[in-house]
Amino acid sequence: MADTHPGAGRTTAVFQVIAAATLWGVSGVVARALFNRSVEPAHLVQVRMTLGGLALLPLAFRRGPWLPRASLPYAALYALALAAVQLTYFQAIAFAGVAVAVFLQYTSPLLVAAWEAARERRLPPRPVLLALLAAICGSALLVLPGGTLRIPLEGFLWGAASSVAMAVDTVFAGAAQRRGARAIPMLAWSLLLGALLFVPYRLPWTALAAIPGRDWPFFVYIAILATAVPFGLYAAALGRLRGSVVMLIAMLEPVLGAALAWVALGEALSGAQLAGGALILGGIALAVVGARRE
Numbered sequence: 001m002a003d004t005h006p007g008a009g010r011t012t013a014v015f016q017v018i019a020a021a022t023l024w025g026v027s028g029v030v031a032r033a034l035f036n037r038s039v040e041p042a043h044l045v046q047v048r049m050t051l052g053g054l055a056l057l058p059l060a061f062r063r064g065p066w067l068p069r070a071s072l073p074y075a076a077l078y079a080l081a082l083a084a085v086q087l088t089y090f091q092a093i094a095f096a097g098v099a100v101a102v103f104l105q106y107t108s109p110l111l112v113a114a115w116e117a118a119r120e121r122r123l124p125p126r127p128v129l130l131a132l133l134a135a136i137c138g139s140a141l142l143v144l145p146g147g148t149l150r151i152p153l154e155g156f157l158w159g160a161a162s163s164v165a166m167a168v169d170t171v172f173a174g175a176a177q178r179r180g181a182r183a184i185p186m187l188a189w190s191l192l193l194g195a196l197l198f199v200p201y202r203l204p205w206t207a208l209a210a211i212p213g214r215d216w217p218f219f220v221y222i223a224i225l226a227t228a229v230p231f232g233l234y235a236a237a238l239g240r241l242r243g244s245v246v247m248l249i250a251m252l253e254p255v256l257g258a259a260l261a262w263v264a265l266g267e268a269l270s271g272a273q274l275a276g277g278a279l280i281l282g283g284i285a286l287a288v289v290g291a292r293r294e
Helices: 005-037 041-063 067-096 098-105 108-120 126-145 154-179 183-196 204-209 213-237 243-250 252-265 270-291
Strands: none
Touching: 005 183, 005 213, 005 243, 005 252, 041 098, 041 183, 041 213, 067 098, 067 154, 067 252, 098 126, 098 154, 108 126, 108 154, 108 213, 108 243, 126 243, 126 252, 126 270, 154 183, 154 204, 154 213, 154 243, 183 213, 183 243, 204 243, 243 270
16 A cells, blocks of 8 residues: 655654664674674674564564565565675674774665666766765764775775675665565564574574573674664665665764764764764765655
8 A cells, every 4th residue: 555645654764764773873882792702793693683583573473474476586685685794794894893894884875876876767866966975975084094094805895795785685675675575574584594594604593502691681682672673674664765865864873883982982083083973964864855855
């Protein structure tokens, strides 16, 4: 059924992405605590996808768990990209650090905007183009360190792969929903399928059994409040907004992460970083205005 009030639907979608970005931004501190305890990236990704998928299954069955046949190829590709985006991001952190990994991953809105332009055979709306420019420049100022920047080749390749995977994830999530897939069932099955991709590395129940007792609260937090809930909100928003706009609004995540690190960890921000955060917020505001005018 078509949305009776499309403007209201887009406004809801904007708040869904803002909520998702907020949860992702807060979760960075929790993930850092796990890595400080020598948790391997692949272990964290497998567990968060397993627990997140299991947590969403009751909601999926309540709403009708099965996906329309026409959406299945796109949902399967979404599942593969969902696993890839998390693993490549954590590998980029391991080789190049958080700042470089965040910046490279958040170049993905450019890829999605280029795809949308090619698909529609027209440039994105002017507010979206301006928002892309402001947000990417702001991200560079916010997260990249000053002075001479040397990025290890492995870190750059993993970061570039993370950007591509995030763009592919966004494109196929939107495509599956346009073919009748509901966000929650699609996400639940995709998380569980993604968890199974790690079977050559470790069986899901073995991964769960390997969690030390003291780390369970951290893993549960990451699985529910950094995976199931925010990815569900993000996927739902893709049914109502352009993928490039959704990704631009999601760039609130590094701003919140930097602010939280400033408040909770005492990591002061420089003037350039504050300017970068302001540019990102300006880009997000432009994206929201563009979304509401469509």
